[in-house]
Amino acid sequence: MKNQKIKQTKAVINSKRKNWLLRHTITVFSCVLIIALGIAALTYADPVTTTIGENISTNDLSVAGNVTSGTWQGSAVGTQYGGTGQDWSAVTQGNIPYFSDTGTLSNLAPGTTGQFLSQGSDGNPTWDNVARTATFVVCANDSLNKTQCDYVCDGVDDQVEIQAAIDALPSDGGKVVLLDGTYNMADSAGPYGSLYITRNNVALEGMGVGTILKASASMTHDAIIRIGCVSNITFRDFLIDCNDHGFVGIRGSFCTGKHLIIENIHFKNSVSSYAIQVGGDSGNMYHDVHIKNCHLENTGGLLANCINNVLIEGCVLKDIHFPSSISSASGCIRTAVCNGVKITDNLIDGSDDGGAISPFANGIDIGVDTSEFVVTGNTVNDVISHAINLQHGSGPGIIANNIIRRPKYECICLEFDDPNHITIANNICDASEMFGIWVTGDTSPTVNPDEIGDHINIIGNIILDCNSGIRLQHIDHTRIADNIIQNISSGAGIVVSSSQYCDIQSNHIEKTCQNGGTADNASIYLTKAEASGVCHECMYNVVRNNHIIEDGTIKPSYAIREQNSVYVHDNNISRNIVYGISNQLTENSGTASVSDGDTIAHGLVSAPTYVNLTSSNADHIVSVTLIDDTNITIGLKDSAGNAVTSDETVYWEAEVR
Numbered sequence: 309m310k311n312q313k314i315k316q317t318k319a320v321i322n323s324k325r326k327n328w329l330l331r332h333t334i335t336v337f338s339c340v341l342i343i344a345l346g347i348a349a350l351t352y353a354d355p356v357t358t359t360i361g362e363n364i365s366t367n368d369l370s371v372a373g374n375v376t377s378g379t380w381q382g383s384a385v386g387t388q389y390g391g392t393g394q395d396w397s398a399v400t401q402g403n404i405p406y407f408s409d410t411g412t413l414s415n416l417a418p419g420t421t422g423q424f425l426s427q428g429s430d431g432n433p434t435w436d437n438v439a440r441t442a443t444f445v446v447c448a449n450d451s452l453n454k455t456q457c458d459y460v461c462d463g464v465d466d467q468v469e470i471q472a473a474i475d476a477l478p479s480d481g482g483k484v485v486l487l488d489g490t491y492n493m494a495d496s497a498g499p500y501g502s503l504y505i506t507r508n509n510v511a512l513e514g515m516g517v518g519t520i521l522k523a524s525a526s527m528t529h530d531a532i533i534r535i536g537c538v539s540n541i542t543f544r545d546f547l548i549d550c551n552d553h554g555f556v557g558i559r560g561s562f563c564t565g566k567h568l569i570i571e572n573i574h575f576k577n578s579v580s581s582y583a584i585q586v587g588g589d590s591g592n593m594y595h596d597v598h599i600k601n602c603h604l605e606n607t608g609g610l611l612a613n614c615i616n617n618v619l620i621e622g623c624v625l626k627d628i629h630f631p632s633s634i635s636s637a638s639g640c641i642r643t644a645v646c647n648g649v650k651i652t653d654n655l656i657d658g659s660d661d662g663g664a665i666s667p668f669a670n671g672i673d674i675g676v677d678t679s680e681f682v683v684t685g686n687t688v689n690d691v692i693s694h695a696i697n698l699q700h701g702s703g704p705g706i707i708a709n710n711i712i713r714r715p716k717y718e719c720i721c722l723e724f725d726d727p728n729h730i731t732i733a734n735n736i737c738d739a740s741e742m743f744g745i746w747v748t749g750d751t752s753p754t755v756n757p758d759e760i761g762d763h764i765n766i767i768g769n770i771i772l773d774c775n776s777g778i779r780l781q782h783i784d785h786t787r788i789a790d791n792i793i794q795n796i797s798s799g800a801g802i803v804v805s806s807s808q809y810c811d812i813q814s815n816h817i818e819k820t821c822q823n824g825g826t827a828d829n830a831s832i833y834l835t836k837a838e839a840s841g842v843c844h845e846c847m848y849n850v851v852r853n854n855h856i857i858e859d860g861t862i863k864p865s866y867a868i869r870e871q872n873s874v875y876v877h878d879n880n881i882s883r884n885i886v887y888g889i890s891n892q893l894t895e896n897s898g899t900a901s902v903s904d905g906d907t908i909a910h911g912l913v914s915a916p917t918y919v920n921l922t923s924s925n926a927d928h929i930v931s932v933t934l935i936d937d938t939n940i941t942i943g944l945k946d947s948a949g950n951a952v953t954s955d956e957t958v959y960w961e962a963e964v965r
Contacts, residue, residue, distance in 0.1 A: 406433050421455050443482030444473040448489025448519075457487065466491040467502040474503065474510060481509025486546060488518040494527050501534030501559060502527065508538050514546025517574050523551040531559035535568070535586065542569040550578035550607070560586035562613065566595035570602060578607040579629055587613035590645060599623065609640040617648040625656045628691075639673025640691065649674065649681040656688045670697040671715065674705070681705040689713045694721040695740075703729035703763075714739045719774070722747045727761040727783070734768045744771030744793070749782035760784055760844060766791065777801040777820070781837050782844055786810045796820040800830050800864070801856075806837035806844040806875070813850065818857040821864040830869035831856045831889075834876050846876040851884065858888035868894075868913040881914050882964045897961035904951035907939035908960055916940070916962035924957035 399405075399415050404425075408414035419425070419435035428434035447454045449463035459469040470491065473484045493502040502523070503512075512533075521532055532548050535541060535558070548557040557575045560568075568586060575583035583604045588594035594615045601622040604610065609628045612618045620641055628640040640656045643649050656671045671688035672695070674681050679702050688695040688710065695715040696707055712719040712735065719737035722730065726749050737744040749761035761783040770792045771777050776799030780786060784807055793801040793815065801817035804810055817831045832851060836843045856867045867886040870876045884894040893912050900908045910916055915937050921930040927947045934941035940962060944952040 404433065408432055443477055443484065445485045445487065446470055446473050447487045448491050451487040451489040453487070461489075461491060463490075463492055465494045467493045467496055470512075471496065471503055474505065474507075474512070477507065477510060479507070481507060481511075481540065483511040483513060486512070486514045486519045486521075488515045490520045490522055492524055493521050493532055494524045495529045500561075501529050501531035501556075503533045504536065505533070505538060505541055506536040509540045510538070511542040511544070512546075513542070513544045516545050516572075517547045519546040520549055521546060522549040523553050523555075525551065527551075527553060527555075529555065531556040533558045535560045535565075537561060537563040537565055537592075539566045541565075541567070542571070543573055544569070544571045545573070547574040547576070548583075549576055550583075552577050552579050554579065554581050556581050556585045557583045557607070558586065559584075560588070560594065560613075562587065562589040562592070564588055564592040564594060568594070568597045569600070570598070571600045572602065574603040574605075575607050576605045581608050582611045583607035584610045585613070586611070587615045587618075587646075589614050604628065604640075609638070609642065611638075612643045612646060612649075614645045615643070616646070618643060618646055618650070620651045621653050623654045625654065627658050628656070639670040639675075639697065640688075641671070642673040642675055643678050643681075644675035645677045646675075647678070647680050649678060651681070651683045651686065653685040654687075656686070656691065658690045669693045670721075671695040671712075672697070674698040676700040679703065679705070683707045684709050687711045688715070690715075692716050694718045695737075696720045698722040698727060698730070702727055705730045706733070707731070708733045708735065710735045712737050712740075715741070717742045718744070718746045719771070720745045722761070722764070727764065729763045731765040731767070732769065733765065735770070737769065737771045738773060740771075740774040742774070743776045743779050743799070744774045745769065745778045747778075747780050747783055747786075762786070771796075773797070775799060776803070777817070779803040779805065780807050780810065781805040782807065784808045784810070788812045789814050791815045793820075794818045795822065797823045800833040802831075803833045803835065804846060804849055805835050806846050808845065808848050810849045811852075812854065813852050815854045816857075817854060819860045819863075820858065822860055822862055829864045830866035831858060831864055831886075832868045832884075833866075833871065834869065834879055835871040836875040843875055846870075847878045849879045851879065851881040854884045856884060856886045856889070858886075860888075863888060865889075866913070870914060880917075882917065884913070884964075886913070894964040895962075898959075900958050900960060901955045902942055902944065902958050903953050903955050904944040905933075905941070906944075906955075907941050908958070909938060910940050910960075910962040912962060912964050914964055916964050918963040920961045922959040924959070928952055928956070930958050 402418040403415040405413055405415050416433055423435040423437055425433055426436045444458040445456050446459040446461065446469055447457035448461050448466065454460055459473045461469045470486065496502050496504060523532060532550065543558060550557060555578065557578055558570060570584060584599065586597060595617060597612060597615050597618045599610065599620045604623065604625045606627050609625060610620065612620065625640045641651055641654060651672055670693045671691040672683055672686060674697065676699060682705065683696055684706065690713065694717045695712040696710060707720055708731065719740045720732055720735060723746065727747060732745060745766060747761065747764050762785045764783055764786040766778060766788045768790045773795045775797050777793040777796050778788060778791065780788065780803065786807065788802060789811065796819065798821065801820045802812060802815065804812060812832065820831050821829060832854065834846050834849065836846055851868055858864060858867065867889045868881055868884060870879060882894060886893055896911045902908065915935050919932050919935065919940055921932065921942060923930045923944065929945045931943045932940055933943045942958065946952055
């Protein structure tokens with residue numbers, strides 16, 4: 309009977325296809341969906357919209373129509389079903405559909421803020437929490453997004469919340485992140501800075517210059533951040549505004565510790581103190597400090613004190629002040645009692661005295677008892693004292709490849725005690741109001757032999773438009789070579805004072821004493837240091853192969869001068885080339901009409917060490933009987949040994965070798 313009904317149905321469909329398509333409600337789309345979902349059999353009971361009046365059961369439906377009621381694998385058919393039993397009518401807004409198995413749709417509820425979608429262990433999607441990069445997050449009152457914050461500041465005494473986050477770190481340390489915004493800092497409950505770091509392994513990081521720690525108007529403590537006797541501390545990526553107060557941005561407690569990093573911190577408006585003042589003290593050295601890419605403006609600079617191994621690099625210091633509250637020994641960047649110092653690739657642009665000028669308010673100051681240092685690649689402009697200064701320090705050390713413009717005093721100054729084993733090379737010094745390079749040991753009239761510096765190499769520097777060129781005083785065993793010294797306004801190109809065993813060689817000196825200065829009055833000047841009394845003698849120095857050009861309107865009287873024969877003697881001056889100064893040659897030659905006992909003016913810078921004489925009369929013998937700084941006295945004899953009393957021509961050449 310069932311087979312007969314099926315045949316009847318097929319006959320109707322074949323004969324009245326158009327009528328079937330108009331009257332039946334099963335669409336082609338529904339059939340395709342059914343087949344795609346792998347339905348093996350479909351049974352419809354009493355389809356009310358057809359004239360067939362019978363149930364349909366088949367494995368292959370190829371006609372169009374809609375299913376509006378009935379059951380599908382035990383569930384009622386409706387538009388909320390996708391053929392897998394998933395009840396989409398119960399799924400809420402924001403849920404995510406996914407296939408939990410082949411052909412089986414499921415859904416995942418929305419995650420929470422800060423989560424991300426990942427694949428679970430069963431292969432299905434799941435929500436995971438974002439891994440935190442900080443132990444605690446602190447938000448300012450005006451931070452844009454506070455959803456991730458563990459501590460939220462209210463804009464008043466914000467140091468309380470930040471300190472609470474620091475104090476809540478585990479005993480082995482952690483990281484506190486300050487989000488964007490302004491944190492208004494006031495005095496803490498303790499005696500020190502607004503924030504006080506008293507545990508090891510702490511990192512305090514911001515979001516860049518948008519994170520601002522600003523001192524309140526009423527703050528009286530000595531620092532925004534104070535570091536205790538702790539190690540492994542990092543400050544990074546925020547701005548400290550001292551709000552025109554006279555305290556430090558980041559300050560150490562001058563006790564022992566190690567591994568401090570200060571990176572990408574901006575400091576401003578600390579008008580009567582250092583922006584950074586870190587390190588130990590004479591009995592408690594700090595170790596391993598790295599200050600990198602910081603920006604200091606309208607502050608008192610940077611001090612590293614009593615540190616073994618300190619690196620200061622890539623910082624910008626602008627409009628640095630030196631008021632009377634800062635020690636007279638100071639600098640935009642200063643180290644004191646430090647070993648293993650590297651100061652590299654910093655820019656120092658401008659400083660003033662705050663109304664109380666200090667003669668030691670330097671650009672870079674390698675202070676007392678500092679050794680083993682490298683100062684390289686820095687640019688120093690418009691400072692009120694020395695651009696680079698080594699004071700009461702020693703080597704070994706390197707000062708190289710720095711660019712210096714318009715310092716009030718020396719571009720590079722090494723002074724006092726006994727500087728030794730230091731190389732000053734390939735620096736550019738422009739428009740110093742004093743010497744380009746000044747190197748001196750002990751400066752007292754009664755010289756302490758232990759305070760004579762030695763083994764200084766001054767090589768390949770360019771010194772332009774300065775008051776004076778290079779001065780060496782109380783320094784032995786030193787080489788001054790291959791420097792270019794040009795357009796010196798008042799003094800000499802090179803002064804060697806009370807120094808011994810020095811090699812002054814292959815320098816190019818052009819246009820010295822341009823303002824008519826008479827104190828040195830020479831392109832190269834060898835003298836004694838003290839005006840009177842016992843001094844270290846200037847002797848056994850070699851002045852050789854220098855190129856001296858004095859073709860300006862005003863020129864010195866001497867190309868090379870030895871002043872004071874008692875204390876300046878036994879120096880070797882030879883093979884120098886001089887243009888523009890008469891009687892200042894190191895080589896000369898000519899003819900003279902002379903007789904026995906006459907003199908020839910040689911015109912050399914000093915007494916020649918080589919003389920060659922030839923008479924125009926082949927039968928006569930000419931010889932040197934006396935040489936001094938001015939003349940060659942000759943003996944002229946005939947073949948019998950008798951004096952020639954009539955003038956005859958003598959060919960001569962003389963050289964200071």
